[in-house]
Amino acid sequence: MIDWSGYLGLILQGALVTVQLTVMGCALALVMAFLAGLGRLSHYAAVRWLATAYIEFFRGTSIFVQLFWAYFVLPLLGFDLTSMQAGVLALGLNVGAYGAEAVRGAVQSIGREQFEACVAVNLSRYQTMRHVILPQAVILMLPTFGNNAIELLKATAIVSLISLSDMTFQAQVVRAQTGNTLIPFATILVLYFAMAMTISAGMRWLERRLTRGLDGVRS
Amino acid sequence: MEWDWQFVWQIMPTLLEGFKITIIATLLGSVLAAIVGMVFAVLRRSPNPYVARPVGLVAEFIRGTPLLVQLYFLFYVLPSAGILLSPLVAGVIGLGLHYGTYTAEVYRGGIDNVPRGQWEAAKACNLNPVQTWVHVIMPQAIPPMIPALANYFIAMFKETPLLSAITVLELMNQARSIANTNYRYIEPMTMVGVFFLTVSIVSVFGLRWLERRYGRVER
Numbered sequence: 001m002i003d004w005s006g007y008l009g010l011i012l013q014g015a016l017v018t019v020q021l022t023v024m025g026c027a028l029a030l031v032m033a034f035l036a037g038l039g040r041l042s043h044y045a046a047v048r049w050l051a052t053a054y055i056e057f058f059r060g061t062s063i064f065v066q067l068f069w070a071y072f073v074l075p076l077l078g079f080d081l082t083s084m085q086a087g088v089l090a091l092g093l094n095v096g097a098y099g100a101e102a103v104r105g106a107v108q109s110i111g112r113e114q115f116e117a118c119v120a121v122n123l124s125r126y127q128t129m130r131h132v133i134l135p136q137a138v139i140l141m142l143p144t145f146g147n148n149a150i151e152l153l154k155a156t157a158i159v160s161l162i163s164l165s166d167m168t169f170q171a172q173v174v175r176a177q178t179g180n181t182l183i184p185f186a187t188i189l190v191l192y193f194a195m196a197m198t199i200s201a202g203m204r205w206l207e208r209r210l211t212r213g214l215d216g217v218r219s
Numbered sequence: 220m221e222w223d224w225q226f227v228w229q230i231m232p233t234l235l236e237g238f239k240i241t242i243i244a245t246l247l248g249s250v251l252a253a254i255v256g257m258v259f260a261v262l263r264r265s266p267n268p269y270v271a272r273p274v275g276l277v278a279e280f281i282r283g284t285p286l287l288v289q290l291y292f293l294f295y296v297l298p299s300a301g302i303l304l305s306p307l308v309a310g311v312i313g314l315g316l317h318y319g320t321y322t323a324e325v326y327r328g329g330i331d332n333v334p335r336g337q338w339e340a341a342k343a344c345n346l347n348p349v350q351t352w353v354h355v356i357m358p359q360a361i362p363p364m365i366p367a368l369a370n371y372f373i374a375m376f377k378e379t380p381l382l383s384a385i386t387v388l389e390l391m392n393q394a395r396s397i398a399n400t401n402y403r404y405i406e407p408m409t410m411v412g413v414f415f416l417t418v419s420i421v422s423v424f425g426l427r428w429l430e431r432r433y434g435r436v437e438r
Contacts, residue, residue, distance in 0.1 A: 060419035061412045064380035064391060069412060072404040150283065157285035161384055168288055181295040189284045189292065196283035 004183070007174045011184065014170030015191055021087055021156045021166060022195070026149050028092025029099055033145075036096065037103025038129070051100070058097035063155050066090045071162045087159040095152045102144035106137040139210050146203030150196045157192075167191060227406050230397050234410055237393030241379045244310055244389060248379075249372040251315025256322030256368075260330060261352065263323070278320040286317045287381050294385040310382035318375045322368055329364035330356060366429040373422045377415060390414060 032054075039051030058066065067090040074081055081089065110133050118128040160169035171184040178184075262274040281289070293309040304312070333356050341351040383392035394407035 056420075057416070061415045062377040062380050064378075065408065065412045065415055068391075068395075069408050072398065073408050076405055154283075154285040157287040158381065158384075160287070168285070168291070171288070171291070175295065181299055185288060185292045185296055189280075189288055192284040192288065193280055 007178065007184070008187070010170045010174060011167060011187055011191070014165055014167035014188075015195075017084075017164065017166040018153070018156050018168075018192075019195070021084070021091065021159060021164075022149070022153045024088045025091035025095065025152050025156070028088060029095040029148065029152060030145075032093060032096025033099025033103050033148075036100035037107070040100065040104050041107060043125075055097045055100050058094050063090060063094045064158055066094055067158060067162060083159065083162045083164040086162060087156070087164055091152055091155055091159075094155070095148050098151070099141075099145060099148050102141045102148070103137070105144075106140040107133055109140060110136055139207070139214075142203060142207045142210070146200055149199050149203070153192070153195055153199060222405060223403075226401075226403060227410060230407060230410070233393050233397060234390060234407070234414070237388060237390035238414060240307070240387060240389040241376070241391075244307065244314065244379050244382055244387065245372065245376045247311045248314030248318065248375055251311060252318035252322050252371065252375065253368065255315055255319025256326050257357075259319060259323035260326035263327070264330070278323055281317060282320045286313060286378055287384060289313050289317060290381060290385050306382070306385050306387045309385060310379075310387050314375055314378065314382075317378075318371055321371050321374075325364050325367045325371065326360070328367075329360035332363065333359050362433050365433045366426060369422075369426055369429050373419065373426070376418065376422075380411075 036051040036054050039047050040055070042048050042051070067086065070081060070090045071083060071086040074086070114132055114136070115128065118132050123132065156166060157168040160166050160172065163169070165173075167188045171188045174184040175181055259274060259278050263271050263278070265271045265274075290310060290313040293304060293313050294306065297304060297309075337355055337359065338351070341355045346355065379389055380391035382389050383395065386392070390411055394411045397407045398404045
């Protein structure tokens with residue numbers, strides 16, 4: 001009989017790495033999403049162009065390729081990254097590119113009259129964004145951000161292929177050591193699903209929180 | 220390390236070989252996803268809650284867990300239950316099932332857009348459920364959702380490198396074996412990125428054409 005408690009500990013260690021990757025990746029993705037999403041709406045053509053190039057590049061090439069490139073090629077160009085750093089970088093930049101489109105879409109869906117009102121009360125462009133547009137737009141972005149966060153969580157599984165010991169990697173270790181395939185993989189599938197459910201529950205809570213008191217104000 | 224064009228041309232035939240497998244996996248996966256999505260969508264609308272609920276739960280579970288782990292599950296766990304799948308077949312089934320849960324949502328939207336009158340007319344003409352679906356609902360529901368389906372097939376194409384983890388010799392796997400035997404990562408990894416970017420850019424134009432032909436797509 002195999003003693004599963006030790007192996008479960010191994011998988012839980014991996015779960016911690018997966019959570020870390022997800023949290024840090026989401027943080028980077030959030031920053032990149034706002035930078036690139038607002039960059040695409042900039043008055044300066046160069047900024048717009050740069051943001052578009054970033055978005056198209058990271059959406060066009062596979063996350064898998066980006067991860068391998070960050071891990072194997074960047075060191076040759078003089079950037080030494082640990083597998084954790086490469087993972088966070090690739091995940092954050094990739095999902096950030098998808099998030100940027102959500103940011104742009106949400107800002108553009110805010111009515112023209114809001115922008116005109118800001119001009120009328122002589123707000124600077126920064127003030128317009130910060131105090132008028134973004135508070136309304138963020139609510140519209142939340143559902144998409146929730147989906148993106150779950151996509152990022154699922155994408156963390158591939159870092160196991162650059163030998164970062166996340167949940168999937170540990171499941172492979174357990175498989176190699178015990179010869180049992182069903183239990184490790186079924187366990188991590190359930191754990192991943194539980195994490196995904198946690199994210200979507202958290203997002204729903206955040207959405208309720210931010211829309212509180214706005215009933216009837218929004219169309 | 221320097222970029223070596225000669226090496227690029229030298230490895231090109233091997234990469235193209237892998238690219239062929241990538242395309243085959245994408246096409247077969249797309250066909251499967253289109254079928255699985257339709258089945259999921261129709262079953263979820265079943266008036267019998269004992270059918271609709273479990274199907275909904277299964278779809279949710281597949282969508283909430285990483286494709287990589289699902290591939291491992293198909294490739295490593297099923298053989299112990301006596302089901303032996305070749306790597307490519309396991310990969311296609313994995314892609315098809317995973318993206319089937321996404322296309323199911325597209326089908327759901329398409330089916331919801333068929334006016335109620337059509338259902339009532341089908342009932343008035345005394346069509347049975349199969350006839351209603353095959354002759355009335357699907358022919359009207361499918362054309363408007365073709366661009367959205369194509370969008371998911373492109374997303375699937377970008378996930379095919381995951382098949383390399385279950386030993387399918389597709390583009391990424393070929394590039395990795397080249398890199399490992401020659402100790403040169405820059406050219407193979409970058410060329411894989413170039414392949415993906417090229418196909419993505421071409422597919423963006425294809426998608427625009429589909430949108431013009433069949434209607435808007437939500438991205």
